[in-house]
Amino acid sequence: MDSVTQAALGATVAGAIAGKRCNAKVLLAGAALGTLPDLDVVLDYGDAVSNTIKHRGFSHSLLLLPPFALLISWLYCRFRPDAFWTFMRVFLLTVSVLLTHTLLDAMTTYGTQLLWPFAGYYELRNIFIIDPLYTLPLLIAIGAALIFKQRGGVWCQSVVLLSTAYLVWGYGAQQIVANRVEDNLLSQNLPNQHVLITPTPFNTLLWRVVVMDGEHYWEGLASLLDDEQHIDFVSRPLQSWPLSDKPETLRGLTAFSHNFLNYREENNALIVSDLRLGMANNLAFEFIYAQRGSDGEWQLLAAPLRHTSERSLDQLGALWMRMKGDQSINADLEVMDLSLNR
Incomplete structure (x- = not known):
C-alpha cells in the first residue's frame, strides 16, 4: 500500500493496543513503525529489475519482523523504563504494527516476500494499492483520537475492526467476480x-x-x-x-x-x-x-x-x-x- 496508508494503519493499530493510554506520542510511534518496513526502497540492488523484485523482501518477512520487534522493544524498555509500558506491552504494539504492514501489502497485486529468505512472492490481490475507502477511516480515527483524547483508543479499535471488515469485503467481492469469470471462460x-x-x-x-x-x-x-x-x-x-x-x-x-x-x-x-x-x-x-x-x-x-x-x-x-x-x-x-x- 501507499506510505500514507501504512503510516495511518500503524498509528491506528498502535492506538488500538494502547487503549486508554492512546495519545499523540503513541500515534506518532505507530506511524513511524508503520513506515519502517518500506525504507528498503532506499537500497540499490544494482539495476531497475532487481530494485523492483527485491522490494518487500527482508523488511517484510514474517520470519524476521518478530525478532526485530523484540530488539526494538528491548531497546525501548532499556532506555525508557515505564510502569505501564512493560516489555510485553511494547512488544505487542511493535510486532502488531510491523506485521499488519506486511500483511496489508500482501493483499495488493505487487507481491510480498512473506517468508524471506525462502523464495516466493505472495499476494491476495483483494485491494488496490491506493484505496480511499480503506485509508480515510484510518485518518478519521487518528484525528478523533487526537481530539477526543479520553476515547482515542476506542476510536482506533473501532476503525481497525472496520478496516479489517473492508479487506474481508474485498476478498469476498473478488470471489464473486472469480465465479463470474469462470463461467465466462467456459462459455x-x-x-x-x-x-x-x-x-x-x-x-x-x-x-x-x-x-x-x-x-x-x-x-x-x-x-x-x-x-x-x-x-x-x-x-x-x-x-x-x-x-x-x-x-x-x-x-x-x-x-x-x-x-x-x-x-x-x-x-x-x-x-x-x-x-x-x-x-x-x-x-x-x-x-x-x-x-x-x-x-x-x-x-x-x-x-x-x-x-x-x-x-x-x-x-x-x-x-x-x-x-x-x-x-x-x-x-x-x-x-x-x-x-x-x-
Missing part, C-alpha cells in the same frame, strides 16, 4: 489455467481480468454493478523471449510476476512487461533488456533499464462509468490506459 471457450483477477484503481467494485492463452492473452473488466454477467474480453498479442539466454534478472522477474509477462520490440528496444500492474497499453512495470544493433542482432544491456511511459488520468471518468455498470463503455481497453500503481 467463451477460453483457457482457465492462468488467470489474474485484480481490482482497478481506488475501488473494490470494478475488477480487471487477464487470461493467458498461448500466443495471445485476453483482458476484460467486470463490475459488481453490471446488469449483464457477460464479460467482453479483448485479445492482445503475447510474444515470447527472443534470445537463447535468459538473464538472471529475467528469471527473477518471471517468479515475481508469476509469469504474467509479455515481450515486445519498440524503437529497436526489447521491452519486457509485467501484465499484472496497470491496464491495457499502459503498464506500470516495463523494462528494457536489449537493443537491436546495426547488424539487426539483439544486444543485451549490461543492466536492464526501467521503461517509462506517460501516465494519464483522463480516463478516470470512463472508469467511473464502467464501475457503475455501464457496459456500453466496456473499456475499449485500447483507450483506457490507466496505470496508477507505484
